[in-house]
Amino acid sequence: MSAPSNDNLDEFTITFRREIVFYLRQLINDGTPISIMFNGGNDSILTIALDLDESKDILVFDWGSSEEVNQRFLKSERNIFIARPHGIRNQFVTGQPKEVTHQKRRAFAVKLPEKYVRLQRREFFRLTLPMTQRPPCTIKQGDGTEIILEVVDIGLGGIALEAASLPKPCEIGQTFAGVRIDLKGHDELLVDLVVRYRGEITRGQKQMARLGCEFRKLSPAQDNQLQRYVTQIQREERLRMGG
Structure with a gap:
């Protein structure tokens, strides 16, 4: 069974904010690796989510290993986050990131996504x-x-x-x-x-x-x-x- 196309994700898409926060917190608690695709898929960063602040509406995640790629990422206006906790594809899109400091270390922050996709085959x-x-x-x-x-x-x-x-x-x-x-x-x-x-x-x-x-x-x-x-x-x- 092939994965649904991007044009047919409605049944897998979550829009309820507290449920989105729930799944994001799971990624944080489990330290799940996250790939971020940007620049039309020509660039990527491997990271983990570090923190989530509902009051500030932000998700904080780890600074990338390549400073050159990090600087390109800071200019990117559309970024696709993909994680696979327990083999389930989790995906969401965010806008432009900003640099922040988290626990005295450099990190990225983005606005919390309004949609969250979990591609789950029944089995x-x-x-x-x-x-x-x-x-x-x-x-x-x-x-x-x-x-x-x-x-x-x-x-x-x-x-x-x-x-x-x-x-x-x-x-x-x-x-x-x-x-x-x-x-x-x-x-x-x-x-x-x-x-x-x-x-x-x-x-x-x-x-x-x-x-x-x-x-x-x-x-x-x-x-x-x-x-x-x-x-x-x-x-x-x-x-x-x-x-």
């Missing part, structure tokens, strides 16, 4: 879960003992997990059978998970282990169970944000 859709809505996931380790990790995002294709430490052993391509995910009010989801990613992420002052896993053959009943759960969490978040 790749991933919902980042609020801190208060993160289900425990119990995995049996090689020695028969169990370890509990926290589900930080979930979709029909798989989940991302975080914990102080990962199961042992834990290798890319390894399958964990009989994994239990407590969906809190939607019963327990029993699945097999295939490890596709492992790494670390900084949460405040803590280093957390992160695991990206793919579901192995969800049944139609499990598919429906997950869809109901994701829909409920989305509805609760929209109500919380006033949408």
Whole structure:
């Protein structure tokens, strides 16, 4: 399935400001790499979002590595930001940036976008879960003992997990059978998970282990169970944000 053309993005476009801010804050919190295309696509900068100030209507992001490119970027009036958190293409367009100082370092700032595009194919859709809505996931380790990790995002294709430490052993391509995910009010989801990613992420002052896993053959009943759960969490978040 090919990505939709730029002329057919309405169903993927978010215009509700608080939802746009929500996704921008996710990029900041996760340190997601962002590519900025400008000068008709002839120039680009790789950066990360550093801060967001709703009262000043600005997004602050890191200074680029090339001073020559940075100076050209400061003159650019149309800039396309592209990030791919969890494989989902996030895209927005801004006007001309300005130079600012952030934590005593040079940085860029732009006006917050009025539109935010999230290109999500159904099978790749991933919902980042609020801190208060993160289900425990119990995995049996090689020695028969169990370890509990926290589900930080979930979709029909798989989940991302975080914990102080990962199961042992834990290798890319390894399958964990009989994994239990407590969906809190939607019963327990029993699945097999295939490890596709492992790494670390900084949460405040803590280093957390992160695991990206793919579901192995969800049944139609499990598919429906997950869809109901994701829909409920989305509805609760929209109500919380006033949408």
